[in-house]
Amino acid sequence: MALLLAPGDGEQEAAPQQVAGFLASAAAGGGELRAYRLPAAGDALRALLATLVLPGRVALVFVPGRMPGCDAEAMRRLSAAVFGLPEMAGLHYVQALVEEQNGARIEWLRALGFTRLTELLYLEREVTYPWVPEPEAVLDWLPYSAADHPRFASLMARTYEESRDCPELTGIRPMDDVIASHTAAGPFEPGLWQMALRDGTPVGCILLGRIGPASLEIVYMGVAAPERGSGLGQALLRRGFDLARRARAEWLTLAVDVRNDRARRLYERFGFRHVAARSAYLKRPPLVDRE
Template identity: 45%
Template sequence: MQHAERLRPEEIAIALAHVLADPGSAALAGPKQVAAFREYVAACGLGCEAAVLRRGAALSAVCVVLLLPGRTAVVMLPSLSRGGLEERDQRACVAELLAGLRDRGLYYAQALIEPAAIDQRRIIEAAGFIFLTGLLYLRRGVTYPWVEPPAADAHWLSYSDAQRERFERLVLATYADSRDCPELAGLRPAEDVLAAHRGAGVFDPELWQIAQRDGQDAGVLLMARLPASDAAEVAYTGVPRAFRRRGMGSLMMRRALQLCRERRVQQLTLVVDERNDAARALYARFGMGEYGRRLAYIHRWA
């Protein structure tokens, strides 16, 4: 049986050219796109590994894995529309890659698949990935339509190492009855949850904030600047049960836009579970428009 070949760091560009290519195109991703992605990976502190199968000198399968802070991974696959790649070999490559990750202390691996990529869905389902949900990618400009900053009745506490445990407790409290990927709640300890959010972009402790009302921690907002971009992302926002239905979601969105404007960021982005109707309605009220959708799958080792 032919085994997958692990690529050396200097060889990974060829694998990225396959997995970053437009699924509907026979052309590979260009050098600039690959270089920009590698700069993003480095800026976020992610690991990047790749494996391939060959038939003779030609590639017949390609897999890339991103190793994220917080001890999870993202598996990336190419479209089979480009000549030479074979589904049987692609399945074998994914299976071998997952086997190699089993003993590396990861909580789970994810795959984010274009809805139209039927071949990729077959491959990851054959490898034991379970469908989780659809994710909607939203964005808006930060100045138009104009949104007023939050009212002055909230106090904002920025992140520091001295406040780490406080942030951890609050994030865990917001998971209770959450409608945003609830299947992931409890799979990781709080310190790894925060580490994962820290790897969402360029970390700035002033963009991680706790909202306080009446002297109590009433919500958390975790944002990140996206590398080589004029955008910032809401990596996570949550409200503990006692403060829900009290306008905290609107408060968080106003604060996020305010922080963007203060830093002259032009775009605000976020990702939401398509099942979370309340959050989607909130984001729609704040002018967030959909620009992409992915199907989220998860793999856990027995």
């Protein structure tokens, strides 16, 4: 994995601590990580890639940067063999996240039939400073439970309507698979998943996941379409900060589609700062050309 996680275009291998952190994160999320190679003479490689099959019937794909001796035809042969494996059957899509300046990785992805979906911006903010007050007491808050799963699923389906965050993915997966992916974002703590109710009606939700001893990620935040523009997004964020403080987190992070102007403005008002960007590349079934 050191070659596949290498920074930039892969001129240097990833540091051991980076690889260890990635492996720990993959294991915590319940994913199945496998690396595949097509050897050449000696210690050289003609092709290399890895897959991380995740709950929710999706997978992440990792391709190398610049590798002497690696060629597009060998990569296509290897990917066809990998994507044809039983564990890859039934996936809704496979995805890769790369920095846009990683030209070699992007060339591999395009050669393997991936198309660019969008750019994701990664934002972060300290939890306690500047202080974010709790939301006003005009909403009721319900933590996730198995008994309330149908209500969460129904609400989340409504928050996806006319969403500006990766709208191309709306409707591709059953909501139970979407929720399964969110639970795999890190160690699942039901109390960090909360639904907002107005007069007993679910109107929005915020889902937090732990990504380290001092950090929480906003895995998902959604507002039911009729409630957009009502200030509910601010209330959800305030609730998120309140939950993060109770969980003794120091940092709150998130990713947002660069095209989602409304959400970006909201996060900027709350003091989130841009720390990274990656482009999402997608491949949908059929993953293997049978012709």
